[in-house]
Amino acid sequence: MVEVKHIIKSFDGRVILNDISAIFETGKTNLIIGQSGSGKTVLLKTIIGLLRPDSGQILYDGRNFVGLKKRELNVLRREMGMLFQGSALFDSMTVLENVMFPLDMFSSDPYKEREKRAMFCLERVNLPDAAHLYPSEISGGMMKRAAIARAIALNPMYLFCDEPNSGLDPKTSLLIDDLIHDITKDYKMTTIINTHDMNSVMNIGETIIFIKEGVLEWRGTSDEVISSNNKALNDFVFASDLFRKVKEIEGQEQEKK
Amino acid sequence: MNEALQRLGEYTLLMRKTLSIPTRWSMFFKQLIKEIYKLGADSLWIVIIISIFIGTVIAMQISLNISSPLIPKFTIGYTTREIILLEFSSSIMCLILAGKVGSNIASEIGTMRVTEQIDAMEIMGVNSANFLIFPKILGLMIFIPVLVIFSMFTGILGGIAASYADINGMTPSSFEYGLQYYFNSFYIGYSILKSVVYAFIIASIASYFGYNVKGGALDVGKASTNAVVMSSIMILLADVIMTHLMLT
Numbered sequence: 240m241v242e243v244k245h246i247i248k249s250f251d252g253r254v255i256l257n258d259i260s261a262i263f264e265t266g267k268t269n270l271i272i273g274q275s276g277s278g279k280t281v282l283l284k285t286i287i288g289l290l291r292p293d294s295g296q297i298l299y300d301g302r303n304f305v306g307l308k309k310r311e312l313n314v315l316r317r318e319m320g321m322l323f324q325g326s327a328l329f330d331s332m333t334v335l336e337n338v339m340f341p342l343d344m345f346s347s348d349p350y351k352e353r354e355k356r357a358m359f360c361l362e363r364v365n366l367p368d369a370a371h372l373y374p375s376e377i378s379g380g381m382m383k384r385a386a387i388a389r390a391i392a393l394n395p396m397y398l399f400c401d402e403p404n405s406g407l408d409p410k411t412s413l414l415i416d417d418l419i420h421d422i423t424k425d426y427k428m429t430t431i432i433n434t435h436d437m438n439s440v441m442n443i444g445e446t447i448i449f450i451k452e453g454v455l456e457w458r459g460t461s462d463e464v465i466s467s468n469n470k471a472l473n474d475f476v477f478a479s480d481l482f483r484k485v486k487e488i489e490g491q492e493q494e495k496k
Numbered sequence: 497m498n499e500a501l502q503r504l505g506e507y508t509l510l511m512r513k514t515l516s517i518p519t520r521w522s523m524f525f526k527q528l529i530k531e532i533y534k535l536g537a538d539s540l541w542i543v544i545i546i547s548i549f550i551g552t553v554i555a556m557q558i559s560l561n562i563s564s565p566l567i568p569k570f571t572i573g574y575t576t577r578e579i580i581l582l583e584f585s586s587s588i589m590c591l592i593l594a595g596k597v598g599s600n601i602a603s604e605i606g607t608m609r610v611t612e613q614i615d616a617m618e619i620m621g622v623n624s625a626n627f628l629i630f631p632k633i634l635g636l637m638i639f640i641p642v643l644v645i646f647s648m649f650t651g652i653l654g655g656i657a658a659s660y661a662d663i664n665g666m667t668p669s670s671f672e673y674g675l676q677y678y679f680n681s682f683y684i685g686y687s688i689l690k691s692v693v694y695a696f697i698i699a700s701i702a703s704y705f706g707y708n709v710k711g712g713a714l715d716v717g718k719a720s721t722n723a724v725v726m727s728s729i730m731i732l733l734a735d736v737i738m739t740h741l742m743l744t
Contacts, residue, residue: 312621325611329608329616330608399619
């Protein structure tokens with residue numbers, strides 16, 4: 240479980256995150272949603288330690304990330320996997336070498352074992368055939384899958400995904416969503432996904448927090464997101480024509496009843 | 497002034513982070529070999545070509561410009577050797593390499609920064625500066641002396657080739673006599689030592705500019721240019737200081 244308590248983060252005096260508190264549960268896909276510029280990426284980067292909060296606590300199963308010593312921090316980092324928006328695969332390495340990288344750095348297993356583990360991760364994301372290709376030789380969806388394989392190579396306890404569907408077609412987005420969801424369940428990870436894709440929200444969102452202008456505006460589940468009366472959330476959710484029509488149809492059906 | 501001090505502070509902190517014990521030696525040596533090949537061995541041909549031509553031109557120019565009967569002809573070989581050993585093969589060659597290798601390092605690390613590859617390493621708990629920069633610095637410090645020796649050798653060969661052109665009375669025998677005349681082997685060591693310092697300057701400054709890129713592709717280009725300009729200035733400054741310390 241990851242818990243953030245009273246996180247405040249500002250840049251040049253401008254408050255980006257204003258007293259955010261939330262709990263991200265183990266074994267669930269926890270979503271952070273919000274419009275572009277709402278502060279969700281800053282929140283995710285603060286949770287994973289790429290940004291330091293001005294105040295507040297980030298607790299990883301009780302361990303306060305903000306106050307950890309360098310050695311403890313490095314241990315905790317090895318329990319994390321991250322899927323970046325642009326995949327962030329290392330250009331100079333093949334897909335297999337990318338997946339093996341965290342194993343090469345931190346595992347004391349012999350080479351054959353590390354290679355076997357990397358191939359297992361690639362098979363888990365249905366990408367064994369691309370093992371010897373370079374990132375520039377594969378598609379965006381394959382890059383995301385390779386990045387997921389790399390993220391799970393060390394059997395992490397926490398998985399973070401920053402806009403996992405950006406730049407992907409709807410069908411591939413669905414595949415990536417399902418993959419993240421299945422992996423979360425299989426490995427009982429705490430998964431935190433930062434997204435503004437409503438399809439992902441409905442497809443895999445188990446617990447959801449909605450951020451608007453740096454303030455936690457709403458929290459709930461994917462079932463509650465459609466029926467919520469929160470105006471800011473409704474403005475965000477029903478900005479999509481598809482969801483607006485779904486809402487209209489639901490309204491009409493209720494009237495008929 | 498404030499910005500300069502801030503940059504100096506950032507550079508010092510980056511070097512502190514870089515020059516630490518690697519997490520995994522096997523990975524470090526793998527990277528080191530890659531960097532020696534990519535940054536050093538890949539520069540061998542350009543060093544050889546430039547050195548041959550510059551050695552030839554130095555000998556030709558000296559021959560054309562020394563026409564006094566009071567100056568012996570072996571002076572051409574002697575002067576060519578001194579120029580090549582003392583300045584050309586170390587300082588000028590490293591200025592050229594600052595352009596080639598420095599821009600390569602800054603753009604590579606800068607691109608990794610803007611595409612979040614460095615962030616990905618940090619998230620994994622890898623000391624990205626140590627993993628990426630240390631092998632580049634060490635690799636260049638190991639291989640630049642080799643390039644300098646090649647440059648000295650081929651530069652002098654270029655001069656010998658020019659002596660066969662019989663320009664203004666220059667002969668191969670007088671040139672070869674000049675090459676051996678009053679030879680001080682310390683100059684070779686001095687030149688190699690300078691090149692090691694230049695290698696550190698090139699790799700560390702270029703890495704600093706690449707590592708601290710903020711923004712996108714345009715900023716990577718700017719960082720690359722700044723890296724070449726700054727490392728060239730620092731090479732010239734180091735040249736003055738080391739010449740004063742070691743030869744005066």
